[in-house]
Amino acid sequence: MLKSVNTLRSLGARTFGQQIALQRSYAKKSTGDGAHTFAIDSKKAYAFHVPHNYQGELGQPSGEVALNKQECLDLYRMMSLIRRFELVSDQQYKQRNIRGFCHLYSGQEAICVGMEKAITRQDAIITAYRDHGYQLCRGGSTESTMGELIGRANGCSKGKGGSMHMYLAESNFYGGNGIVGAQVPVGAGLAFALQYYAKVVNKTDLKNVSFSCYGDGAANQGQVFEAFNMAKLWNLPSIFVCENNKYGMGTSVQRSSGSTEYYKRGDYIPGIRVDAMDIFAVIDACRWAKEHAIKNGPLVMEMETYRYYGHSMSDPGVTYRSKDEIQEVRKHRDPIIRFKDRIVSAGLVTEDELKALDQDVKKEVDEAVEKTLASPLPDDSEIAKDILADEKYTCKGRTIYESYTN
Amino acid sequence: MLNLVRPGRNVLSHLGRRLYSSQSAVSFDRTELDSDKIDFKKYLNFNHEIVYNYTKEEIDVENVPTHKTNMCGAINEAMRHAMEKDEKAVVFGEDVAFGGVFRCTIDLMEKFGKDRCFNTPLCEQGIAGFAIGMAAMGYKPIAEFQFADYIYPAFDQIVNEAAKYRYRSGNLFNVGGLTMRAPCSAVGHGGHYHSQSPEAFFAHVPGIKVVVARNPVQAKGLLLSCIEDDNPVLFLEPKKLYRLSASTVPDDAYYLPLSKAEIIKKGTHVTVIGWASQMYVLEEAVKMAEEVGIDCELIDLRTILPWDVETVINSVSKTGRCVIAHEAPHTNGFGAELAATIQEKCFLNLEAPVIRVCGLDTPFPLVHEKYYVPDNLKCFEMIKKVVNY
Structure with a gap:
């Protein structure tokens, strides 16, 4: 940021548009702190829904994200951590150390990692039961997350919640909810509280928003639409994020939904569809979404993604889709591989650096399991x-x- | 065995006679109730027999063609029979076209086509309302809720729309063809949202029936009766039992009576009442009690609403003692209704307070499940206590 301000100062009197253009072109070059601007093919990555009576310009995400080396390493590490964490969760479940219901996030990592990059921890997030990734992103330790999964006293919910119920009060992560779609109106309530705090309690400008995440399956729950209406009625800084991983449990979107354009489901609320296998697009879109929601109120985001595992551990995930389909996504659209390719080819990081991170992450998850298994059960x-x-x-x-x- | 001396006790003639029970009416040797002689280990892998008993007047499994199947298969067969018999029977719910998460609806789509067995979106309130609409036009929707824990979004539809349709329209309309199925109860590791037993919520709703089955034979016969019944019925299926050992089930369709409790073991000292998977726990407790000389009468309530007052009252009037066990939380569990009715109707015959053994008044726990469930030892302990009172 400092750099940008200095640049603008040195440019003297120019129109605002010119300044912005220059600022962007400047950012595209390698800067002192090594930031590199990654361009996003907006036409492919985004689609918009503008309500027919929408007042003013909806605008759109900038189409680029500038990241320095450390940021790239951090993002990669977090995605790799989630991927590894879920792999080990799968093993731990099969070893019967994890009981209860368990839903894995593999394939969808770019969403929570990108979202977290775009916002602050004063912004609220609420999601459903596929929550391990969010917990880790929002700052939950690997050990306390694994501890919760295995149901030990070191778990983030004291081991009493299990896989579906993870929360982080200090970074505004409201969980971790077991019932399909039930978290969406709760997310609208979070947004109202944020708005109320700024307007009535603190009397400052609104700075924060809430993100309510739900799946394509939950998108068909009635209470989602009740939440849309309240959010628009009171113009809440509420961003509804539909993580469309193509299957609601075992039913494909085409079989479950009258319209599979989930970003248009808000009708009178603007929407954006994002290629959520591209973390740059997620970061860019979430930044724009937050800005939009603070200024104009609610927004529906559809994050197009894919899950590699079944819906839950009792679903092998191959009865209603082909193994080839999964392999195809893993090979060509995987969010981690795509990110890796871009940051390596940009010359920002090396393959070896990323391999070292993978090793590091593997160790971290193994240690988390080890410490958890040594931790006692929640006290009677x-x-x-x-x-x-x-x-x-x-x-x-x-x-x-x-x-x-x- | 205990020597229970019950002078002047006549089950049916107690009204109008003040014949207070007293401790002296029972004489037994306390040492006979010594649990130390029980080898509790043998109840770890217990071979259940009583829960598979059946009432010969209700069903014939000896002289008709039969086969072996588990509860999941029996439920599947019931739906198949219903769909074969009546074109108006239609099965839908989340993922049911592929067989459902528990495989209860397997092959129904293949056999009856996509029009008669289909997936719904994940929208329980919608599923219930949709089914009610179909039923109002005279169809026989069999709607599945994937877990009983997910039924609460549909609570309004069931309580306000289904249950009152007949009443509020003066019988111009009804949704008698409606059957709702939901897997319920503990499974060992289900946690907060895959373990609940919601029967008591729905027992507070005049206008619907609530039915629970304990084994494959019961499941098939009861579900068929539910589908056939001219009232909206909620059929709860203890998911723990789906894959439990198979039993002999008649090939053809048969119908077991609703609102009729079943005495699956006759006894004289204490009436033990339960339903669903709790029956397995109670069988173990009853066998333990037998080892110390207590002869229990074991009753499966089967229909929670409207429940069979007569069978229960007759039994408790005879034994003078009653233990009720269910998995749902203690306070306001359906056991409370049973206990209240029993004390009103059997007051003069009671030798001891009616005892409930239930789940704790906590959300259904994940890691603490074993402390939560009313297990065989707790039930046994209470059977002893009520006899020892």
């Missing part, structure tokens, strides 16, 4: 805790002669 006394806020809550046990107190 936890059983009656966290049910009501009351200082003393006594719940009936299995019989009238038995009770538990928090």
